Amino acid sequence: MVGLSEGEKHFIRGGIAQDLRTDGRRRLQFRAISVETGVIPQANGSARVRLGATEVIATVKAELGKPSILHPDKGKVSIFVDCSPTAAPMFEGRGSEEFSAELCVALQRCLLGGKSGAGAAIDLSSLIVVDGKVCWDLYIDGLVVSSDGNLLDALAAAIKVALSDTGIPKVNVSLSATTDEEPEVNVSDEEFLQFDTSSVPVIVTLTKVGKHYIVDATSEEESQMSSAVSVSVNRHGQIRGLTKRGGAGLDPSVIFDMISVAKHVSRQFISVLDSETLAAEAAE
Amino acid sequence: MSAAAAATDGTYSPAAAAGEKRRERKEELRRHLAEDADWPRADGRSFHDCRPAFMQTGPTTAASGSAYAEFGKTKVIVSVFGPRESKKAMLYSDTGRLNCNVSYTTFATPIRGQGMDNKEYSAMLHKALEGAVMLHTFPKTTVDVFALVLESGGSDLPIIISCASLALADAGIMIYDLVTSVSVSCFGKNIIIDPTSDEEAWQDGSIMVAYMPARKEITQLTLTGEWSDGKITNAVELCMDACSKLCDILRERLKDAASLAE
Numbered sequence: 001m002v003g004l005s006e007g008e009k010h011f012i013r014g015g016i017a018q019d020l021r022t023d024g025r026r027r028l029q030f031r032a033i034s035v036e037t038g039v040i041p042q043a044n045g046s047a048r049v050r051l052g053a054t055e056v057i058a059t060v061k062a063e064l065g066k067p068s069i070l071h072p073d074k075g076k077v078s079i080f081v082d083c084s085p086t087a088a089p090m091f092e093g094r095g096s097e098e099f100s101a102e103l104c105v106a107l108q109r110c111l112l113g114g115k116s117g118a119g120a121a122i123d124l125s126s127l128i129v130v131d132g133k134v135c136w137d138l139y140i141d142g143l144v145v146s147s148d149g150n151l152l153d154a155l156a157a158a159i160k161v162a163l164s165d166t167g168i169p170k171v172n173v174s175l176s177a178t179t180d181e182e183p184e185v186n187v188s189d190e191e192f193l194q195f196d197t198s199s200v201p202v203i204v205t206l207t208k209v210g211k212h213y214i215v216d217a218t219s220e221e222e223s224q225m226s227s228a229v230s231v232s233v234n235r236h237g238q239i240r241g242l243t244k245r246g247g248a249g250l251d252p253s254v255i256f257d258m259i260s261v262a263k264h265v266s267r268q269f270i271s272v273l274d275s276e277t278l279a280a281e282a283a284e
Numbered sequence: 285m286s287a288a289a290a291a292t293d294g295t296y297s298p299a300a301a302a303g304e305k306r307r308e309r310k311e312e313l314r315r316h317l318a319e320d321a322d323w324p325r326a327d328g329r330s331f332h333d334c335r336p337a338f339m340q341t342g343p344t345t346a347a348s349g350s351a352y353a354e355f356g357k358t359k360v361i362v363s364v365f366g367p368r369e370s371k372k373a374m375l376y377s378d379t380g381r382l383n384c385n386v387s388y389t390t391f392a393t394p395i396r397g398q399g400m401d402n403k404e405y406s407a408m409l410h411k412a413l414e415g416a417v418m419l420h421t422f423p424k425t426t427v428d429v430f431a432l433v434l435e436s437g438g439s440d441l442p443i444i445i446s447c448a449s450l451a452l453a454d455a456g457i458m459i460y461d462l463v464t465s466v467s468v469s470c471f472g473k474n475i476i477i478d479p480t481s482d483e484e485a486w487q488d489g490s491i492m493v494a495y496m497p498a499r500k501e502i503t504q505l506t507l508t509g510e511w512s513d514g515k516i517t518n519a520v521e522l523c524m525d526a527c528s529k530l531c532d533i534l535r536e537r538l539k540d541a542a543s544l545a546e
Contacts, residue, residue, distance in 0.1 A: 098406075098407055101404050101407065102404065102407050104404075109506060113508065113510060114509030118488035118509055119489055119510030119511075238510070238512070239507070239512075239516065240508075240509070240510070242516075243505075243506050244411075245411065247410075247414030247415045248414075248503075249415040249496055249499065249502060250502050250503075251500065251502070252500070252502055252520060252521075252524065255502060255505060255520075256516075259513075259516070
C-alpha cells in the first residue's frame with residue numbers, strides 16, 4: 001500500500017471524529033462478513049472468511065499424539081498463522097515473521113486459556129483417548145490471503161467457524177493386559193465427533209484514532225492508529241483474552257471503557273457470524 | 285513351573301502406582317490452590333506480595349547503558365547500545381528506531397534449551413518501551429535493547445521490561461517515564477501477584493501490565509484465561525499499584541548510580 005498524503009490522513013481522522021468513516025461506516029460498525037465452510041476437503045475442518053477486502057482461511061487438522069507430561073488428562077492444541085506474500089508486498093521474506101508471530105500469540109492467548117485449561121475455547125479433556133498415553137493433537141492453521149486491516153478479528157472468526165466444521169474420527173481402543181504397553185487404537189472411517197463451539201470466543205479489536213476508537217479498522221485507518229485493544233469475548237459475555245497493540249500508552253479508564261464497548265459490539269458480531277455459519281453449512 | 289506361573293500372575297507395577305500417586309497429589313494441590321481462601325505460597329509470601337527485588341545499573345561496561353535484575357529466582361541482564369547509525373538496508377526515518385531482542389541462555393530453564401519458545405517476547409518488549417522512549421530525539425538512528433534471561437523463575441517478561449527501562453535510563457536515552465511491569469495469576473477466585481514458574485504452570489489465567497506511573501498510562505496489557513469483569517479491574521489496579529512501588533525502587537537505583545558517578 002502506498003503511503004497516505006497529509007490531506008488523506010487529515011480526512012480520515014476528521015471523518016472518524018465526526019462518526020463517518022471513508023467507506024460510510026460509523027465508528028462501531030463492521031464491514032460485511034461472508035463465510036464458507038469445507039473449503040479444504042483434506043482437512044478435518046476448514047473455513048474461509050471474508051471481512052470487507054480482508055480474506056483469511058483457517059483449517060483444523062487432528063493427529064493422534066502423546067499428552068504432555070504436565071497435563072496427562074488433556075489433549076493439545078497448537079495455533080499457527082502464515083502471512084502469505086500474496087496478501088501484501090510487505091509480507092515478503094522475513095517481513096511477515098514478526099507479524100505472524102504477533103497474530104499467532106494473540107490468538108493463542110485468546111483461545112487456549114490459562115495453563116490449567118480454564119477458559120479454553122475447547123474442552124481439552126474431550127481430546128483425550130487414553131489417559132497419559134494417547135490424545136488428539138489439534139493443529140489450527142490460519143492463512144492470510146488478502147489483507148485490508150483487522151486481520152486478528154478475521155482470523156479468530158475463521159477459526160471459530162473452522163472448529164464448528166471440524167469432525168474428529170471416533171477412536172476405539174483395545175487395552176492390552178499389561179498397562180505399560182502402548183494401547184492399540186482403531187480410527188473409525190465412518191463415525192465422527194464434533195465440537196461444541198458455543199464457548200469459542202470472537203475477537204473484537206478497538207483501534208484508537210485521535211480521541212475516538214473504532215471497530216474493524218481498514219489498512220488506512222490502522223496506519224493512523226495510536227494503539228489498539230483486542231478483546232476476546234464469547235457468547236456468554238465472558239472475556240477470555242486481551243491484547244494491547246500499538247506503541248502509545250493508554251489511560252486505564254479508557255481501556256476499561258474499551259472492554260465494555262467490545263463486549264457490547266461482540267454480541268451483534270457473534271449473531272451475524274452464527275447466522276452466516278449456519279447458511280454456509282446448509283449450502284455445503 | 286508353579287514359581288514361574290506365580291510370577292506371571294503378579295499385577296503390581298511400581299511405575300504405574302507411582303504415576304497414579306503423583307497425579308493424585310497434583311490434583312489435590314490444584315484443588316487446594318483454587319478453593320482455599322488463604323494459603324501461604326510455597327516461598328512464604330501472601331497473595332499480594334512481590335518477590336524481593338534486586339536491581340543494579342551498569343554491569344556491562346561495553347554498553348551505553350545496562351541493568352541487572354533479580355526477582356527471586358529470575359535473573360535478567362539488559363544492555364542498551366546507541367543511538368547509533370542504522371543499517372544501510374533500512375530506509376530513512378524522521379524518528380529513531382527501537383530494536384528489541386530477548387533471548388534465553390540454554391541453562392536458564394530446568395530443562396535445557398526450553399526458553400527458545402518465547403519468540404514473542406521481543407515484540408512485546410518493543411511495544412512496552414515504544415510508548416515511553418522519545419523516538420523523535422534521535423532521527424535516522426537506532427537504539428538496540430538486548431535482554432538476556434540468565435535464569436527463568438517465573439514472571440520473566442515483566443522483569444525484562446522493568447530492567448530494560450532502567451537500562452535505557454542508564455544509557456541517557458530520553459524517556460517520558462520509567463516503564464515498570466508486573467503480572468498476576470488467577471487461581472479460581474484467588475489473585476496472586478508476581479507468580480513463580482511453579483505457580484504459572486497451574487494458573488487459570490494471567491494478566492500482565494506495563495505501566496508508566498508518573499503519566500498514569502498503560503503501555504502494554506495482555507490477558508489470558510478465565511476472568512470476570514470485576515476481577516479484571518481489581519487485578520489491573522493491583523498491578524498498577526505494584527508498578528508504582530517498583531518505579532520508586534528504580535528511581536532510587538538511578539539516584540544511587542548518579543551519586544556514585546560524582
